[in-house]
Amino acid sequence: MNIGAVIATLLFFLIITWLVIGSEQLKRYLLVDFLKGLGVTGRAFWRRKITQHYPDEGEELPISPRFKGALALRRYENGEERCIACKLCESICPALAITIEAEERADGARKTTRFDIDTFKCINCGLCEEACPVDSIVCTDEMHYSILQRGDNILAKDQLLMIGDMYEDRIQHNLREDNDG
Amino acid sequence: MSHSIELTINERVIVAKPGERLIDVAQREGIYIPRFCYHPKLSVVASCRMCLVDIEGIGKTQPACATLVSDNMVVKTQSHKAIDAQKAIMQFLLINHPLHCPICDQGGECELQDTAMGYGKGVSEYSESKRVVADEDLGPLVKTDMSLCIHCTRCVRFGKEVAGVPELSFIGRGDTAGISTYLSRGLKSELSGNVIDLCPVGALTSKPFRFKGRSWGFKQQRGVSSHDCIGSNLVYHTMAKGYENITDVMRVVPYTNMALNEGWLADRDRFSYEGLYASERLETPLLKEGDHWRQASFEEVLTLIYNRMVAVDPEKVGVWLSSQMTLEEGYLAQHVFRSSGVENIDHRLWMNADVPLYQRPSSVALGDLHSFDTIVLIGSNIRYEQPILALRLKEASEKGSDIISIGAIAHEYYFPYQCHLTQPQELAMRVFELLHPPVSGQGSLSGKVLFLLGEEALIHVDIAQIQAMVHHWCDQSESEYMLLTPGPNSLGLAASGCTPDYKAWGAAKANGLSYYRMLRNTMDVMWLHQVDPMQDVSDPKRAYQLLKSAFTIAVSAYDTASLRDCADVILPLALAPETPGSYLNYQGLQQKFVAASSPRGEAKMGWSIYHVLGSMLSKVVAKDYDTLSQDVDRAYGTMVWPDIEQVPVEKPKVISAQWMRVGLSSWVRGDGLVRHAAALQQAYPIEEFVLLAETQEASIEGQITNLKYSDTIAPGTLVYERGQVFYAETMGPLDDGDVS
Ligand code: SF4
Numbered sequence: 001m002n003i004g005a006v007i008a009t010l011l012f013f014l015i016i017t018w019l020v021i022g023s024e025q026l027k028r029y030l031l032v033d034f035l036k037g038l039g040v041t042g043r044a045f046w047r048r049k050i051t052q053h054y055p056d057e058g059e060e061l062p063i064s065p066r067f068k069g070a071l072a073l074r075r076y077e078n079g080e081e082r083c084i085a086c087k088l089c090e091s092i093c094p095a096l097a098i099t100i101e102a103e104e105r106a107d108g109a110r111k112t113t114r115f116d117i118d119t120f121k122c123i124n125c126g127l128c129e130e131a132c133p134v135d136s137i138v139c140t141d142e143m144h145y146s147i148l149q150r151g152d153n154i155l156a157k158d159q160l161l162m163i164g165d166m167y168e169d170r171i172q173h174n175l176r177e178d179n180d181g
Numbered sequence: 182m183s184h185s186i187e188l189t190i191n192e193r194v195i196v197a198k199p200g201e202r203l204i205d206v207a208q209r210e211g212i213y214i215p216r217f218c219y220h221p222k223l224s225v226v227a228s229c230r231m232c233l234v235d236i237e238g239i240g241k242t243q244p245a246c247a248t249l250v251s252d253n254m255v256v257k258t259q260s261h262k263a264i265d266a267q268k269a270i271m272q273f274l275l276i277n278h279p280l281h282c283p284i285c286d287q288g289g290e291c292e293l294q295d296t297a298m299g300y301g302k303g304v305s306e307y308s309e310s311k312r313v314v315a316d317e318d319l320g321p322l323v324k325t326d327m328s329l330c331i332h333c334t335r336c337v338r339f340g341k342e343v344a345g346v347p348e349l350s351f352i353g354r355g356d357t358a359g360i361s362t363y364l365s366r367g368l369k370s371e372l373s374g375n376v377i378d379l380c381p382v383g384a385l386t387s388k389p390f391r392f393k394g395r396s397w398g399f400k401q402q403r404g405v406s407s408h409d410c411i412g413s414n415l416v417y418h419t420m421a422k423g424y425e426n427i428t429d430v431m432r433v434v435p436y437t438n439m440a441l442n443e444g445w446l447a448d449r450d451r452f453s454y455e456g457l458y459a460s461e462r463l464e465t466p467l468l469k470e471g472d473h474w475r476q477a478s479f480e481e482v483l484t485l486i487y488n489r490m491v492a493v494d495p496e497k498v499g500v501w502l503s504s505q506m507t508l509e510e511g512y513l514a515q516h517v518f519r520s521s522g523v524e525n526i527d528h529r530l531w532m533n534a535d536v537p538l539y540q541r542p543s544s545v546a547l548g549d550l551h552s553f554d555t556i557v558l559i560g561s562n563i564r565y566e567q568p569i570l571a572l573r574l575k576e577a578s579e580k581g582s583d584i585i586s587i588g589a590i591a592h593e594y595y596f597p598y599q600c601h602l603t604q605p606q607e608l609a610m611r612v613f614e615l616l617h618p619p620v621s622g623q624g625s626l627s628g629k630v631l632f633l634l635g636e637e638a639l640i641h642v643d644i645a646q647i648q649a650m651v652h653h654w655c656d657q658s659e660s661e662y663m664l665l666t667p668g669p670n671s672l673g674l675a676a677s678g679c680t681p682d683y684k685a686w687g688a689a690k691a692n693g694l695s696y697y698r699m700l701r702n703t704m705d706v707m708w709l710h711q712v713d714p715m716q717d718v719s720d721p722k723r724a725y726q727l728l729k730s731a732f733t734i735a736v737s738a739y740d741t742a743s744l745r746d747c748a749d750v751i752l753p754l755a756l757a758p759e760t761p762g763s764y765l766n767y768q769g770l771q772q773k774f775v776a777a778s779s780p781r782g783e784a785k786m787g788w789s790i791y792h793v794l795g796s797m798l799s800k801v802v803a804k805d806y807d808t809l810s811q812d813v814d815r816a817y818g819t820m821v822w823p824d825i826e827q828v829p830v831e832k833p834k835v836i837s838a839q840w841m842r843v844g845l846s847s848w849v850r851g852d853g854l855v856r857h858a859a860a861l862q863q864a865y866p867i868e869e870f871v872l873l874a875e876t877q878e879a880s881i882e883g884q885i886t887n888l889k890y891s892d893t894i895a896p897g898t899l900v901y902e903r904g905q906v907f908y909a910e911t912m913g914p915l916d917d918g919d920v921s
């Protein structure tokens with residue numbers, strides 16, 4: 001039997017099957033879609049890789065200046081905390097993550113005596129940042145933070161101010177970026 | 182004049198009465214006209230011009246607050262002309278107004294903020310410098326931010342027209358115009374806190390509350406004043422603190438009850454909440470061991486109390502209750518004690534006589550005072566004892582009632598009155614003479630008379646006679662009298678059986694020892710409920726002796742030195758806004774309230790202490806608070822007050838005692854709560870052993886809260902504040918030196 005006869009026979013069967021069960025069914029039997037999909041995998045297999053294996057790699061991720069990461073409280077250049085206990089952030093927070101108690105400080109300034117953010121509740125929406133009249137509460141671009149212990153989830157005022165101090169340069173940088181860009 | 186007229190506002194035809202103000206008519210119809218200077222309780226000055234409206238036929242816009250409605254008037258509040266005027270005025274007001282909203286205590290409840298949002302322009306065209314006004318210190322209660330003042334003069338008019346003390350005024354012109362007390366002396370009026378509510382902006386705010394919270398962050402709970410028998414309605418603003426489910430009262434504001442306080446509140450009611458958070462609050466039970474006090478558990482002290490109570494002869498047990506107790510607490514307490522055989526129960530710790538006092542609900546409504554031709558104050562310092570009632574007296578006086586006062590001190594009132602200065606020894610006699618003038622027809626009272634018996638009369642040795650005379654007199658005419666008892670619920674305690682005379686709800690006579698008799702007896706066990714033996718009783722000297730010799734169990738919200746001196750066990754108590762309950766005011770009106778804040782530490786509500794005690798002593802007690810409160814409501818609802826026993830009226834004699842008390846304590850020291858309210862105490866400080874009045878006429882040294890420089894004292898009377906107590910000494914003959 002020569003090769004031509006084999007092909008002719010195969011073709012004959014294909015045509016008969018096509019006539020009997022239709023093209024859709026035939027495609028299914030011939031695994032056409034499956035092979036197409038495999039083709040995509042095959043192409044991606046040979047392409048340059050762009051997935052980053054966070055947290056094993058990815059330290060140098062490009063981050064938007066508007067990224068809403070860990071919250072912080074800022075100070076003025078003279079070291080005075082910005083927050084004036086207006087409670088606007090507390091009232092706008094959709095997750096009720098902020099708790100503020102306030103009092104008159106000895107020098108007559110309006111200051112908080114308690115400023116807590118519950119990181120378990122916070123959804124990093126950034127509405128507090130929008131509400132704040134003195135740019136005190138901000139979302140830093142810091143995403144590398146995690147809470148491992150129940151009870152550690154409440155960030156108190158001194159912690160938030162500390163984060164603010166640590167990230168002040170980046171906060172200012174991001175603000176500039178955002179305004180210029 | 183009762184015909185009605187028709188006018189059109191914003192194309193709606195509206196019916197009104199002639200003489201009504203356009204702003205009120207519009208408000209009634211749901212059309213809001215912005216305003217600052219207008220206040221329904223104050224006179225109209227039309228100075229802010231915020232309420233300008235467009236009236237057809239009049240070229241210029243007109244202030245709606247100063248315009249009376251007239252027939253066929255066509256008013257537009259939203260025409261171009263009106264809106265332009267509103268925007269212009271708003272812009273004008275904001276020229277000098279700082280952008281302080283985030284740090285301003287008024288933020289969120291500010292009429293200027295709201296009006297600027299609703300009627301302002303949104304942008305400012307003003308870039309010049311703004312005016313800054315130096316703040317004046319108005320004392321420990323009211324904080325000023327004078328740069329915020331918009332010169333509406335509501336505070337000025339309040340002082341002049343309502344409180345009767347023109348303390349604030351508008352001085353200066355143009356740029357330098359401002360609100361001031363002339364002499365920087367601070368606010369001293371007993372109603373000064375009301376300017377906080379009246380000020381539409383944050384220029385006058387509460388000092389104790391300063392920066393503590395935001396109007397939108399509070400839960401509101403209705404409450405009742407716990408300091409006088411009027412029962413002013415108020416609202417507690419509470420806030421959760423921390424994460425332990427603790428709710429604290431952050432401030433108190435008035436609730437407008439037109440029948441009672443009309444939206445005003447005395448400083449005592451407004452600022453006393455601070456006492457809840459005083460450092461002297463007792464948080465755990467205390468037990469005396471030898472000379473030392475130690476903290477103990479409730480189990481331990483209750484077991485101890487139980488063992489005492491079952492072992493002691495009930496006739497040797499005395500119970501002193503504070504008239505700050507709620508009706509429910511009072512009922513349950515006397516029920517538990519009476520069913521254990523204890524009959525010596527009294528709450529009238531101010532009495533100086535062993536006589537029954539017939540406390541009855543009065544049928545006189547506060548709004549009807551002007552229907553009396555004459556109002557007679559017998560031994561009352563009404564302005565401080567019942568500040569809200571004094572306001573109504575002023576109103577009555579303006580409407581034509583005559584006011585007469587009999588007593589040892591001619592207090593400085595803000596209404597005209599005729600004063601009969603009397604040595605305290607002669608009070609009863611003078612009352613008799615007033616009712617039955619020696620020369621008949623001369624100076625006799627005529628028409629409808631209202632007698633108000635105040636503190637000096639209630640603590641008087643002759644109170645029974647005074648009441649009998651007045652009662653007899655009123656019986657024969659259409660006159661009325663009221664006992665203005667100290668504390669918010671004295672009438673309630675009389676109703677619920679906390680007296681030696683009657684059992685609960687007047688059901689039967691009782692014959693226990695009164696407070697006066699207990700003082701002169703020896704007792705084995707004494708039970709005090711929120712009573713401070715130094716401050717809350719009329720005779721601290723005897724009280725000390727008695728309590729020290731007895732085993733004294735004190736239920737108290739405060740840990741005070743005098744309690745530690747006298748008591749053997751102290752149980753921590755939750756006070757009024759921390760416990761539900763009800764008070765009866767002078768009319769017998771039962772006003773209920775719920776628990777608004779959390780008790781401090783382990784402090785327990787009064788009813789639950791008596792509930793546990795009752796269960797331990799195997800008495801039948803209601804199973805929970807709701808049942809108790811229903812029982813009390815039912816019983817009070819069907820209560821019939823027993824008849825007053827008529828005693829023959831005869832001409833009283835002059836008392837020979839050298840010492841007579843003419844007052845209980847000053848108005849901000851009447852109960853534990855106010856005594857521990859820091860700002861109030863600062864505003865009205867104690868000056869011990871200050872000689873207040875010399876024998877001759879009116880020279881008063883030292884500045885004291887209840888007495889003013891211009892107060893006149895009966896000749897021959899010395900009044901001074903000893904500790905925190907008023908005494909009057911007269912130059913009468915010496916007797917046994919009894920301080921009675
Ligand atoms: S909004 Fe800003 S200033 Fe106001 S309370 Fe929050 S952080 Fe403080």
Ligand code: SF4
Nearest residue numbers: 282285288291382383
């Ligand atoms: S008074 Fe009103 S408008 Fe003025 S700063 Fe305070 S909240 Fe803002």
Ligand code: SF4
Nearest residue numbers: 330331333334336380
């Ligand atoms: S202090 Fe307040 S109430 Fe008084 S005039 Fe100024 S804005 Fe009006």
Ligand code: FES
Nearest residue numbers: 216227229230246
């Ligand atoms: S409210 Fe009418 S002028 Fe001020």
